[in-house]
Amino acid sequence: MHYDIAIKRLMEMGGTGILRTIAGLELRELRTLDELPQEQTALLRCDYAAQFTDMQGGEGIVLVEFQTRWQEDKILDLVAYTVQRMRRHKLPVIPIMLLFNPHSAARDFFERGPLRRFEFRLVKIWEIEAADLLATDQPWLWALSPLTHDGVAAAGKVDNLLHTAPVSKTERSDLLTIFVIFMGMRDTLVTQQIIERRRELMIESPFYEMIKQEGREEGREEGREAGREEGLVKGLRGSLLDVLSVHLGEIPLPLQSRIAAVNDAVLLRQWFQIALRCKSLAEFEKRLDG
Known part of the structure; x- marks a missing residue:
């Protein structure tokens, strides 16, 4: 599943409650950060990044990486995300990994070679009781219960x-x-x-x-990578146009043409995420050119 975009939407709706309940962070406010500039390597794209204000008024950056399976080398990605955001924002960074499936080797630190010790918050979601999430009054936590x-x-x-x-x-x-x-x-x-x-x-x-779209993708023959990519791009483009037209109004022809010309699935995902946070088409176009 393309759950990375869904995760961002979930965090935007109830990120403070989610992080308080499952990661122990007491935050007053979260402001989702846009994707890093396109010239950055694809390595530096974590699932969710936001600037926070805590209960004492302190500011920082929280990074959340969702992992279905434990892979130790994924911690190196988290290291890269953390360092990049520290350099970019000049603020403290709190890295978090939410791990879906059990693994006996899962741990909340990394030590190898010159990287003496990198620590992060590891949330083992499989250890959480569904009832604990349902006992809250926060539906965004209910959505995580599966x-x-x-x-x-x-x-x-x-x-x-x-x-x-x-x-x-x-x-x-x-x-x-x-x-x-x-x-x-x-x-x-x-x-x-x-x-x-x-x-x-x-x-x-x-x-x-x-x-x-996922169902259509899974139904394609193995080995037809070009066809799968084409189908994915078409689906993402359609989702972007849907969210713009339904939530922001009639899409002008120049913007329709601009979207139609994009054949990069990564870029379309980024535009979709931006569209979810915009209140007008003018704001959407401004953020694309910003």
């Missing part, structure tokens, strides 16, 4: 909670769809049942297109 060790068993309850969550219809649609994306990593049958039951609401979320 990743807990008993998350599949709680799927029906979470589905009902999210369907009646006291948030806007747009947020409810996004949360249900993100919940399904995470559930897809655990149980495909339960996932399909929820999609069939909640399709009418989920279809309003730009993330719903990702689920359909």
Whole structure:
């Protein structure tokens, strides 16, 4: 699943509550940071980066990397993200890794060669009880429940909670769809049942297109990399146009042409993330050129 964009949306909706509950960070405010400039190597693209203000008024940067499986070398990526953001923002950086699946070697530090010791916060999501997330009044935490060790068993309850969550219809649609994306990593049958039951609401979320696109991608023959890339770009382009037209209004022809000319999946993902945070088409175009 293309869950990286979904994760950013989830963090933007309830990042302070998520980090307080699962990482022990008491933050007053989070401001999502844009992707690094395109000239930076693709290595320096973490799942979520934000500038924070804590309860005492102190400022810093928090980096969150979501990992499905433990890979020690991924810590080197986290080192690179941390150093780059320290240099760019001149602020303290708190690196966090959220690990989905159990692994006996998982640890919260790295030591190798000249890198004597790099420490970060490791959150082992599989050790969390789904009930602990559901006991909160924060639906963004409910959406993470499939990743807990008993998350599949709680799927029906979470589905009902999210369907009646006291948030806007747009947020409810996004949360249900993100919940399904995470559930897809655990149980495909339960996932399909929820999609069939909640399709009418989920279809309003730009993330719903990702689920359909993922299904199309998985159905392609192995070895047809060019075809898969073309399909991915087409799906991302469609998702971007959908979120712009639904949430920001009619798209002018010059902007439509500009989007149609982009064949880079990474760039389209970045534009999609920017679109989710904009309040007007003018702001979106300004941020593209900024």
